[in-house]
Amino acid sequence: xxxxxxxxxxxxxxxxxxxxxxxxxxxxxxxxxxxxxxxxxxxxxxxxxxxxxxxxxxxxxxxxxxxxxxxxxxxxxxxxxxxxxxxxxxxxxxxxxxxxxxxxxxxxxxxxxxxxxxxxxxxxxxxxxxxxxxxxxxxxxxxxxxxxxxxxxxxxxxxxxxxxxxxxxxxxxxxxxxxxxxxxxxxxxxxxxxxxxxxxxxxxxxxxxxxxxxxxxxxxxxxx
Amino acid sequence: xxxxxxxxxxxxxxxxxxxxxxxxxxxxxxxxxxxxxxxxxxxxxxxxxxxxxxxxxxxxxxxxxxxxxxxxxxxxxxxxx
Numbered sequence: 001x002x003x004x005x006x007x008x009x010x011x012x013x014x015x016x017x018x019x020x021x022x023x024x025x026x027x028x029x030x031x032x033x034x035x036x037x038x039x040x041x042x043x044x045x046x047x048x049x050x051x052x053x054x055x056x057x058x059x060x061x062x063x064x065x066x067x068x069x070x071x072x073x074x075x076x077x078x079x080x081x082x083x084x085x086x087x088x089x090x091x092x093x094x095x096x097x098x099x100x101x102x103x104x105x106x107x108x109x110x111x112x113x114x115x116x117x118x119x120x121x122x123x124x125x126x127x128x129x130x131x132x133x134x135x136x137x138x139x140x141x142x143x144x145x146x147x148x149x150x151x152x153x154x155x156x157x158x159x160x161x162x163x164x165x166x167x168x169x170x171x172x173x174x175x176x177x178x179x180x181x182x183x184x185x186x187x188x189x190x191x192x193x194x195x196x197x198x199x200x201x202x203x204x205x206x207x208x209x210x211x212x213x214x215x216x217x218x219x220x221x222x223x224x
Numbered sequence: 225x226x227x228x229x230x231x232x233x234x235x236x237x238x239x240x241x242x243x244x245x246x247x248x249x250x251x252x253x254x255x256x257x258x259x260x261x262x263x264x265x266x267x268x269x270x271x272x273x274x275x276x277x278x279x280x281x282x283x284x285x286x287x288x289x290x291x292x293x294x295x296x297x298x299x300x301x302x303x304x305x
Contacts, residue, residue, distance in 0.1 A: 057293055100295040107241050147238060
């Protein structure tokens with residue numbers, strides 16, 4: 001299975017995301033922001049970082065990159081897409097996911113190993129977790145406060161589209177402790193913490209992030 | 225030459241932690257009675273020629289889609305001759 005990882009100017013975690021794909025057993029394919037060719041990949045990861053320097057708003061300029069024109073159409077057609085951190089911000093700016101990410105309520109950049117609860121184990125990116133499973137993966141953001149109007153929040157909760165929630169401490173003021181959400185179909189997932197940094201014992205707080213990537217590969221195999 | 229000024233503000237219901245920090249600083253610097261501070265952005269765009277018709281429509285569209293995020297922000301745009 002071929003999983004594309006997009007590099008924007010200012011992306012930081014594209015290499016780690018590609019490595020996580022490979023450790024999970026997939027083939028990583030480098031995609032470039034300025035090229036609208038998705039190279040027939042089976043899924044795409046939008047990695048963390050500071051695309052376009054986070055100028056204007058996080059993800060606001062990346063949304064209009066050539067690769068995103070193809071990606072938005074493909075995602076609406078069912079292509080699995082995982083947006084991590086800046087990738088989540090880009091998915092919200094692209095309106096593939098509702099709501100927006102705003103500056104942390106503390107105004108501090110947060111970097112910590114964060115405990116989460118997997119709230120939805122039905123999406124293509126979370127199916128290898130157990131419903132309600134608690135995991136610890138790194139979190140690092142300055143603008144990670146998830147906001148949406150009450151109607152949207154109620155809809156997300158009602159439809160089971162909150163895929164992960166912060167436990168113990170809400171690090172950034174996210175409404176209803178939301179750490180990640182999915183679209184209606186379950187192929188598009190946005191997550192503020194970083195599963196790609198927790199795929200090997202040597203270099204992270206554990207391997208709790210790996211199932212995001214094995215979930216995808218197993219979902220693709222099951223669908224083919 | 226036309227000058228377009230676009231003011232972008234967070235919607236009233238969205239928490240503005242930067243505004244709150246500025247509010248605290250104003251108080252610490254001796255200004256009493258500061259009830260609220262909201263921080264926004266202003267874009268000043270100089271455009272050659274007259275801005276009308278399709279170009280004006282496009283400017284409005286980009287003020288809404290690029291310069292602001294309608295999920296969390298409101299914008300006000302004015303054109304100065």
